[in-house]
Amino acid sequence: MTRLSTAITLSSGVEIPRYGYGTFRIDDDGAQAAVETALATGYRLVDTAVxxxxxxxxxRAVAxxxxxxxxxxLTSKVWEHGYDDVKRNLQESLERLGTDHLDLYLLHWPRPGVDKYVESWQALLDARAEGxxxxxxxxxxxxxxxxxxxxETGAAPELNQVELHPYFSQPDLRVYHAEHAIATESWGPLGLRGGDLFDEPAVTAAAEAHGRTAAQVILRxxxxxxxxxxxxxxxxxxxxxxxEVLDFELSQADLDAIDALDTGERQGGDPLEVGN
Ligand SMILES: NC(=O)c1ccc[n+]([C@@H]2O[C@H](COP(=O)([O-])OP(=O)(O)OC[C@H]3O[C@@H](n4cnc5c(N)ncnc54)[C@H](OP(=O)(O)O)[C@@H]3O)[C@@H](O)[C@H]2O)c1
Incomplete structure (x- = not known):
């Protein structure tokens, strides 16, 4: 079996774990308990957002x-746009998280109707230069x-976190990412927001063949x-x-069958519309 490396190197040289833990729709108390469980289990990447x-x-869980x-x-994301607003949000996130730096900071949505994402991106570049x-x-x-x-800034983002699961696998975007050394990070990876992904024959057949659950097959x-x-x-x-997804391997036939589930339709928000 070819074991996946547990980290990949971003274009800046920073190593990011391949596998992490998301915290959407969990409040402070719930997040503390869940992230403590995740860290005790072995996860070493935690994704949050303002x-x-x-x-x-x-x-608190990290502490x-x-x-x-x-x-x-530690990853966080900023919703507000504008150079000064992004810088202020970053300071506030650092205070709430109880740390002096983030490992990765993301503009949460492009919000093209606001049309400030280029200056917001410049604020991230400057924050990176400042450490x-x-x-x-x-x-x-x-x-x-x-x-x-x-x-407009001469610097491509190191990573783009996007909706990505078998029903919406973003083939064209991933080609662009590869050409520009942008890592792809999948949100909503289980594709549970619509449809019956766990019951798709391509998923259940692979789960049976490898003695795994449907969720494990989809994540793998x-x-x-x-x-x-x-x-x-x-x-x-x-x-x-x-x-428990790092110690088995899907075959090329498994991967191809799951690839064929792509509908090209988002289950989550449209980047052209959210937050305008
Ligand atoms: N950048 C963005 O705009 C954006 C948008 C959405 C999400 N995200 C990030 O991506 C992370 C993951 O996305 P997501 O939370 O939307 O979706 P997800 O991780 O694909 O799915 C989470 C849902 O699946 C359930 N679930 C988890 N493991 C399961 C399993 N083994 N079997 C059956 N059900 C299972 C969870 O239920 P329980 O919790 O009840 O167990 C929860 O309802 C988020 O938490 C967040 O950090 C980013």
Whole structure:
């Protein structure tokens, strides 16, 4: 079996774990408990955002874990746009998380109707130069948004966190990412927001063949497609189930069958519309 490396190197040289833990729709108290479970299970990347309202809980969990700060890769995201607003939000996130730096900071949505994402991206580049964040990226950016920030600042984002699961696998965006050394990070990796992905024959057949659950097969497909993956669960047994995906390998036939589930339709928000 070809074991996947547990980290990939971003264009800045910073290493990001291939696999992490997401915290959307968990409040501060819930986040503290869930992130403590995730860190005890083995996850070393935690994904939060200003908009999730749980950075205090995430910070408490990291402090309670007994892990050194540099053993945990912390990501947060900023919703507001504008150079000064982004810088202020970053300081506030650092305070809530109880740390002096983030490992990765993302513009949460491009919000093209606001049309400030280029200056917001410049604020991230400056924060990286100042050492407040180790790596800088974006989320929910389309090819058009990515091309514009690179053209106007000379620097491509290191990573783009986007909706990505078998029903919406973003083949064209991933080609652009590969050409521009942009890592792909998958949100909503389990594709549970619509349809019956867990019952798709391509998924259930692979689950049976490998003695795994449907969730594990879907997460493993996402990893083998080269993405950083950040499943969320508040359920301790699922947190542990989702972690057990590094020690088996889907075949090329499994991967191809799951690829064929792509509908080209988003289940989550449209980057051209959210937050305008
Ligand atoms: N950048 C963005 O705009 C954006 C948008 C959405 C999400 N995200 C990030 O990506 C992370 C993951 O996305 P997501 O939370 O939307 O979706 P997800 O991780 O694909 O799915 C989470 C849902 O699946 C359930 N679940 C988890 N493991 C399961 C398992 N083994 N079997 C059955 N059900 C399972 C969870 O339930 P329980 O919790 O009840 O166990 C929860 O309802 C988020 O937490 C967040 O950090 C980013």
């Amino acid at each position: 908009g999730y309202g749980n950075e205090v809980g995430v910070g 309670a874990s007994g892990l050194a700060r540099d053993e945990v890769f 407040l964040i180790r790596s800088a990226g974006v989320s929910n950016f389309t090819v058009e948004h990515l091309a514009r920030v690179e053209a 497909w996402n990893l083998q497609r080269g993405n950083v993956v950040i499943p969320k669960s508040v359920t301790p047994d699922r947190i542990r189930e989702n972690w």
